[in-house]
Amino acid sequence: MNKFSATSFAALTAIFLTSTSAFAADIRGSVKDEPAIFTEAKATNWTGFYAGVHGGWSDWNFERPDDASSPTQEIEGYFGGGQIGYDVQLPGSFVLGVVADASVGDLSGDIYKDGSAITVDSEIDAFGTIRGRLGYSLGRIMPYVTGGAAWVVGSTSEHCPKGPTYSSHCNKAGKYDETDDFTRFGWAYGGGIAGKVNNHIDVFAEYLRLDFGTESHDLGPKSSDRDVRIDGVNVVKAGVNWRF
Numbered sequence: 001m002n003k004f005s006a007t008s009f010a011a012l013t014a015i016f017l018t019s020t021s022a023f024a025a026d027i028r029g030s031v032k033d034e035p036a037i038f039t040e041a042k043a044t045n046w047t048g049f050y051a052g053v054h055g056g057w058s059d060w061n062f063e064r065p066d067d068a069s070s071p072t073q074e075i076e077g078y079f080g081g082g083q084i085g086y087d088v089q090l091p092g093s094f095v096l097g098v099v100a101d102a103s104v105g106d107l108s109g110d111i112y113k114d115g116s117a118i119t120v121d122s123e124i125d126a127f128g129t130i131r132g133r134l135g136y137s138l139g140r141i142m143p144y145v146t147g148g149a150a151w152v153v154g155s156t157s158e159h160c161p162k163g164p165t166y167s168s169h170c171n172k173a174g175k176y177d178e179t180d181d182f183t184r185f186g187w188a189y190g191g192g193i194a195g196k197v198n199n200h201i202d203v204f205a206e207y208l209r210l211d212f213g214t215e216s217h218d219l220g221p222k223s224s225d226r227d228v229r230i231d232g233v234n235v236v237k238a239g240v241n242w243r244f
Contacts, residue, residue: 044139044196046089046097048243055080056237058107062122062156065214066227073122079105081128083239087135095135095142102128103237111159117170119159127152129188129208140196150188150210152230155181158223178220184230186212200243208235 059076081103089095107124131148162175192206210233217226 044137044199046087046095046135046137046142049084049086050202050241050243051082051084052239052241053080053082054101054103054237054239056103056235058127058233058235060107060109060124060230060233062109063229063231064227065229073109073120075107075109075122075124077105077107077124079103079107079127079237083241085133085241087133089137093137095133095137095144097133097135097144098131099133099146100128100130102126107154117161120157121159122154122156124152124154127210129210131188135194141193142195143191143193145189145191146206146208147187147189150186150212151183152186152210152212153181153183155179156217156219156226156228158219158226160222173222176220176222178223180217180219182215182217184212184215186210186230190235194241202241202243203239204241205238206236208237209233210235 055078057076057078059074062073062075064070064072081101083099083101085097085099087095087097104126105124109122111119111121127150129148129150131146133144133146135142135144157177157179159177160170160173160175162170188208188210190206190208192204194202194204196202212230212233214227214229217228219226
């Protein structure tokens with residue numbers, strides 16, 4: 001996790017814990033011998049279906065392992081989406097669950113030059129995960145770890161101008177704009193913390209890391225095939241769920 005992601009997740013978690021504790025205390029009032037947030041801990045059960053919405057920030061690196069001289073393109077931005085899931089609280093405090101989510105947003109990076117004239121740009125249109133979760137109930141608060149499969153839909157493009165001052169490749173191939181729309185599958189893992197506002201609403205903060213490995217992109221007849229590695233994606237998000 002880079003410095004920005006770590007700071008963002010820490011801030012989200014602090015806000016989450018403070019707001020959940022304050023809201024729980026307002027609802028239930030204070031109890032002399034027990035912290036307000038745990039007043040109804042014994043009666044809390046996480047079993048059930050839920051659906052909700054989320055928002056966050058992510059950063060992506062498109063690297064060229066087949067060409068060390070080619071620069072890495074950095075893509076980052078904000079996103080929003082939704083999730084559905086199901087939890088089962090086991091006898092005791094462990095909670096097993098499964099969650100599926102999908103996100104869309106304005107995720108694009110600066111166009112960079114690959115050589116003297118060729119420019120390359122990439123975009124992320126949507127991404128999501130299907131994951132298992134293992135949590136530990138502390139009453140209305142539940143920290144958890146999570147892992148599973150990830151997917152991403154995006155595009156990478158190559159542009160070549162035409163002119164006497166440009167590279168020999170562009171002079172030979174002529175002006176072109178070629179794009180490869182791609183769908184990739186990989187892995188997601190991370191952790192988070194969830195808290196119940198009441199029996200029907202919970203909020204959460206979560207960090208995920210996504211790895212998609214290296215794949216070759218065939219942009220078109222005039223472009224060279226490109227091996228692109230997408231690993232170490234940082235995803236920081238927070239959201240709210242409705243339980244039923």
